[in-house]
Amino acid sequence: MIKKATTAFIAIATSISFLFLSSPPKSSYHNLLLSISDNTSISQHLFTLTRRPYVAGSQANAEVAAYVLSTLTSCNIRTHIASFDVLLTYPVSRSLMLTSQPPDPPISLDLQQKTYDGDPYADVANEVLPTFHGYAKSGTMSRPVVYVNYGRVEDYATLKEMGVNMSGTVALAKYGQIFRGDIVANAYDAGAVGVLIYTDRKDYGGGGGSAKWFPDDKWMPPSGVQVGSVFRGTGDPTTPGWPSSRACERLYGKCL
Numbered sequence: 001m002i003k004k005a006t007t008a009f010i011a012i013a014t015s016i017s018f019l020f021l022s023s024p025p026k027s028s029y030h031n032l033l034l035s036i037s038d039n040t041s042i043s044q045h046l047f048t049l050t051r052r053p054y055v056a057g058s059q060a061n062a063e064v065a066a067y068v069l070s071t072l073t074s075c076n077i078r079t080h081i082a083s084f085d086v087l088l089t090y091p092v093s094r095s096l097m098l099t100s101q102p103p104d105p106p107i108s109l110d111l112q113q114k115t116y117d118g119d120p121y122a123d124v125a126n127e128v129l130p131t132f133h134g135y136a137k138s139g140t141m142s143r144p145v146v147y148v149n150y151g152r153v154e155d156y157a158t159l160k161e162m163g164v165n166m167s168g169t170v171a172l173a174k175y176g177q178i179f180r181g182d183i184v185a186n187a188y189d190a191g192a193v194g195v196l197i198y199t200d201r202k203d204y205g206g207g208g209g210s211a212k213w214f215p216d217d218k219w220m221p222p223s224g225v226q227v228g229s230v231f232r233g234t235g236d237p238t239t240p241g242w243p244s245s246r247a248c249e250r251l252y253g254k255c256l
């Protein structure tokens with residue numbers, strides 16, 4: 001993976017914050033908000049905003065900001081686009097190989113999320129970034145794997161009671177219960193040198209027996225994988241606690 005400073009675009013409504021700061025009863029903002037937020041228009045905006053993947057720093061992301069700008073402007077809400085230079089990570093290459101005891105051959109695992117019958121996003125599947133964890137370190141690791149359930153503190157306590165030594169291993173954790181950044185931190189604290197996190201069908205794929213998934217049900221499709229950041233701070237890691245404006249002071253090096 002590479003780390004890259006990129007410009008993220010955010011459409012900011014400069015006047016609507018007034019509504020939350022001093023909420024006058026039944027103000028014009030109150031009526032305006034109600035008039036632009038009926039179920040049909042919310043549904044249409046959500047559809048438009050999520051029609052394509054819009055990862056921060058991408059062209060699609062800039063188009064989403066422009067859409068928000070034009071929508072709010074057309075409702076007479078004073079709005080402008082602000083740019084911030086932020087540190088982001090994107091996937092370059094990933095591979096996963098499971099090596100068993102000889103004579104069993106190694107298995108190369110397919111990391112693709114697949115489209116399926118009735119997939120409403122099949123036409124933009126090639127715009128989806130390969131699954132990865134934002135702000136994860138780059139590296140190659142070949143170590144024994146230990147299954148750690150959800151990777152919680154109590155899971156490692158159980159493993160310790162069972163006499164499992166996590167030192168130098170790769171932790172295999174399933175999503176759920178805790179934040180993915182904490183899954184990584186707990187594995188590090190336990191002595192693991194890498195973490196694999198997977199989306200278990202039991203928790204996210206209709207494990208109750210339902211064979212339906214989005215858009216027919218709330219579940220993820222069979223090859224669906226949760227993605228997101230493993231950074232445990234807030235916002236841009238190079239500017240902890242202050243805005244990432246163009247000329248501001250930044251922490252590089254050990255910011256992650």
Ligand SMILES: *[C@@H]1O[C@H](CO)[C@@H](O)[C@H](O)[C@H]1NC(C)=O
Nearest residue numbers: 034037038039040041042043
């Ligand atoms: C809007 O949708 C919500 C959630 O489905 C529903 O509870 C509500 O009654 C709907 N409102 C109108 C005005 O249709």
Ligand SMILES: *[C@@H]1O[C@H](CO)[C@@H](O)[C@H](O)[C@H]1NC(C)=O
Nearest residue numbers: 160163164165166167168191
């Ligand atoms: C775990 O394994 C490491 C490396 O093999 C070793 O240094 C350490 O003493 C072991 N810890 C326990 C509690 O056995």
